[in-house]
C-alpha cells in the first residue's frame with residue numbers, strides 16, 4: 251500500500267466557483283487563471299472543471315503548451331508576456347495572446363516574422379509598480395503597438411495592489427480610466443478580490459465611467475475555493491467551495507502523561523494525560539512547517555488541533571479532543587489537512603494558512619510532487 255496521503259481535486263467545486271465568479275461580473279468574460287500549475291492543483295487535473303472559462307491565463311510557455319495539448323482551442327493569455335524574442339515564435343505557433351508590459355517586448359514584436367498578427371494585452375502600471383507602462387508612457391506604447399503589422403487587437407489591462415482591503419481600488423481605477431478614456435479595445439482589470447468585492451460596480455471617474463468587471467475578469471484564487479480577502483471574509487461568505495482536499499491517515503498513536511513532550515524540540519508538553527495521533531503528512535508533502543500547535547485539522551470529520559512541530563513526513567494531532575466530541579479516533583482514522591472530510595465537514599484552507607501565518611495561495615502552490623493527486627469528477 252502506498253503511503254496514505256492523497257490530494258483530491260473536486261471538479262464540481264471548480265465549476266461552481268467559476269460560475270460564482272461570473273455572477274459577480276455577469277457582463278464580463280472570464281479568464282481562469284491557471285498559473286503555477288493551476289495554483290498547485292495541476293493543469294490537467296483542473297481542466298475539466300474549468301473548461302467552461304472563456305480562456306486560460308498563465309505565465310509559462312510550457313504550461314500554455316500543456317493547455318493546448320489538452321485540446322483547448324480557445325484563448326490563452328500569457329500574463330507576463332514573453333521573456334525573450336524567440337518566445338514569440340511559440341506564441342505564433344500555439345496562437346497565444348500575450349501581455350505587453352515593457353518596451354523590450356515591443357522591440358521584439360517589431361522584429362517578429364509572423365503571418366498571423368498577435369492579440370496583445372497592453373499593461374498599465376497604475377500604481378502597483380511591478381509590471382506595466384506608467385500612465386504617462388501608456389499612450390505612446392499603444393501608438394507604437396498599433397502601428398505594427400505583427401499586432402492585431404490591443405486590449406487594455408492593469409492589476410490592483412489592494413483589491414482585498416483598504417485602501418481599495420479607487421485610486422488605480424481613476425488613473426487607469428483617465429489614461430485610457432479615448433483608447434479603443436477591451437479592458438481587463440480584476441483578479442478574484444476585485445471581482446467578488448466590486449465586480450458589478452461602475453466607477454465614475456472624472457473621465458467617464460468604467461465597470462470594475464470590465465470585459466474580462468481574471469479570477470484565480472476564488473476558483474480554487476479560497477477567500478481572496480480572508481479573514482475579513484471567508485469562503486462561506488463568498489460561496490466558494492474547496493477545489494482541493496489534502497487527506498491522510500493516522501499511522502500511530504501515543505498515550506501521553508502530564509509532562510510528556512512531543513516531537514522535535516519538545517515544543518509541546520502535555521498538561522494532563524492525553525492521546526495523540528501521528529499523521530502521514532509533513533512539510534515534504536507541502537504542509538507548512540511554520541504551523542504551530544493549535545493549527546486546525548479534522549480527524550474523522552471532527553475539528554481538532556496539531557500539537558508540536560511539523561516534521562518532514564509527520565505531524566501529530568490531539569485525539570483526546572476528538573474523543574471529547576464523542577467520536578472514536580485512533581490508528582487508521584481519516585485525517586483532513588484541508589478541504590472536505592467524508593461526512594460533509596469542511597476545513598477551509600484559509601483557516602490552516604491563517605494559523606500558519608500565511609495565505610491559502612501559498613499552501614496550494616506548495617503541494618509537493620510526491621503527493622498523489624486524484625481527480626473527482
Ligand SMILES: *Cc1c(COP(=O)(O)O)cnc(C)c1O
Pocket residue numbers: 283285329409440441442443468469470471472478
Ligand atoms: C495571478 C493573477 C491574477 C489572479 O489573482 P487571484 O488573486 O488569484 O485572483 C490575476 N491577474 C494577474 C495579472 C495575475 O498575475
